[in-house]
Amino acid sequence: MSPKFSLDPFEEQYAHRTSSMLSSEIRDLLSVTARPDIISLAGGLPFTQAFDPEIILNTVRSVLEHDHAAALQYGPTDGYAPLKHNLVEIMAAEGTPCFPEDIMITNGAQQGLELIAKIFINPGDSIITEAPSYVGALNSFLSYQPHIHPIAMDEHGMRTDLLEQTLAELVGKDAPAKFIYVVPNFHNPAGITMSRERRFRLLELAHEYDCLVVEDNPYGLLRFDGEPEPSLRSLDEGRVIYLGTLSKIFAAGMRIGWVAAPHPILDKLLLAKQSADLCSSTFTQMVAHRYFGSEDWRGQIEHLKEIYRGRRDAMLEALEEHLGGIARWTRPQGGLFVWVTLPDFIKASEMLAAAISAKVAYVPGTGFFPYAGGECCMRLNFSYADEETIREGIKRLSKVIKHELSLARALGYDIGPLPGECGTGEVTGG
Ligand SMILES: Cc1ncc(COP(=O)(O)O)c(C=O)c1O
Incomplete structure (x- = not known):
């Protein structure tokens, strides 16, 4: 194992795969952001306060009154069958056809990614992701030691011209990609939605190069503006492994996600889940089934969207007011995140300590790239803090950024107009 100095007395015992698990340095810094005096734009928390506790209480009570013994029991590995019908309905709300037998319920979409x-x-297999990409997916993938090939995004999503080039190169090296992982709607962290043309092109290329597509769609139903795009699964059921979750439309704490996939893949996933945890919580699956069966879940999503839309607008307006002409950012049509690109001499991870002293936090962009990139970028969350807090947070952040700019000026950096792309392949917004 690594000869590098470590305070961990068990260093020699760990499996090699632990060395590719991403550093916790930023997590340590971010752990202070729970302090009430810090405005955290760093998390990815849905606003669960928007739920009426009475509704949740009644739902839980009715599950326990109706069948407490089943709720407290183990369940089938592939999930609580009645809930699968609700999940089919949720997918239909986005125009994605699916049958209950195409679904395996998981402990959040995160477990789907891990499985x-x-x-x-x-080890050594090629897989493809967007750049930037969801950090939880990168962590799951990296622990199995692949070569990740990140493909830059622009405002239309993953650049399929670069994807094609990479797929061809990998075939040339006899290391064809196993799968392409994408978050097509309101991307985490980039806030971007993949255009219809790119969706079609992505699937064409996947077909041509015979690789699978993993479509991770936690945010699809949280659209504030514009028209929905077709899901990849609805365009090519035989090649797409679809991941859904109740975390953003119901309760992240219930830990319910699902995978919809071709049946041979589902069979393998089932074996993998069996050894991971036997089954997901029967109790929370029954609660979710009751909730989606008898409550106005569509109305609740509308309510959430209204709150998030206001918060997104507050963030975009505050960015314009305080950082217009200094930074670029994406303008998400839904979801939870805005991606900000700073001038390339500002390193967002180095600036984080100063931001925390100024009582505001964000996630530096580097964590969303498997190897390098994103140094001058940050992810901002708009779902959790209220509008006024978001405005104040951006104001504090802009002071920190402007201070960095004045330092850079003093050091003789040429401060051009707006930042372009910095590092390797990341998104610049409008
Ligand atoms: C893109 C993406 N995939 C998966 C997940 C995991 O969600 P879950 O809570 O269902 O595990 C998240 C959570 O933020 C996410 O943003």
């Missing part, structure tokens, strides 16, 4: 990594990735 996909487990059944597909051998």
Whole structure:
């Protein structure tokens, strides 16, 4: 194992795969952001306060009154069958056809990602992600030791011209990509939605190069503006492994996600889940089934969207007011996140300590790239803090950024107009 100095007395015992698990340095810094005096734009928390506790209480009570013994029991590995019907309905609300038998329920979409990594990735295998990409997916993938090939995004999503180039190169090296992982709607962290043309092109290329597509769609129903795009699964059921979750439309704390996939893949995932946890919580699955069966979940999503839309607008307006002409940012049509690109001499991870002293926090962009990139970028969350807090947070952040700019000026940096792309392949917004 690594000869590097470590305070961990168990260093020699760990499996090699732990060395590719991403550093906790930023997590340590961010752990202070729970302090009430810090405005955290760093998390990715849905606003669960928007739920009426009475509704949740009644739902839980009715589950326990109706069948407490089943709720407290183990359940089938593939999930509580009645809930699958609700999940089919949720997918239909986005125009994605699915049958209950195409679904395996997981412990959040995160478990789906972990199980996909487990059944597909051998050390050294090639896989493709967007750049930036969801950090939880990168972590799951990296622990199985693949070569990740990040493909830059622009405002239309993953650049399929670069994807094509990479797929061809990998075939040339006899290391064809196993799968392409994408978050097509309101991307975490980039806030971007993949255009219809790119969706079609992505699937064409996947077909041409015979690789699978992993479509991770936690945010699709949280659209504030514009028209929905077709899901990749609805365009090519035979090649797409679809991941859904109740975390953003119901309760992240219930830990309910699902995978919809071709049946042979579902069979392998089932074996992998069996050894991971036997089954997901029967209790929370029954609660979710009751909630989606008898409550106005569509109305609740509308309510959430109204709150998030206001918060997104507050963030975009505050960015314009305080950082217009200094930074670029994406303008998400839904979801939870804005991606900000600063001038390339500002390193967002180095600036984080100063931001925390100024009582505001964000996630530096580097965490969303498997190897390098994102140094001058940050992810901002708008779902959790209220509008006034968001405005104040951006104001504090802009002071920190402007201070960095004045330092850079003093050091003789040429401060051009707006930042372009910095590092390797990341998104610049409008
Ligand atoms: C893109 C993406 N995929 C998966 C997840 C995991 O969600 P879950 O709570 O269902 O595990 C998240 C959570 O933020 C996410 O942003």
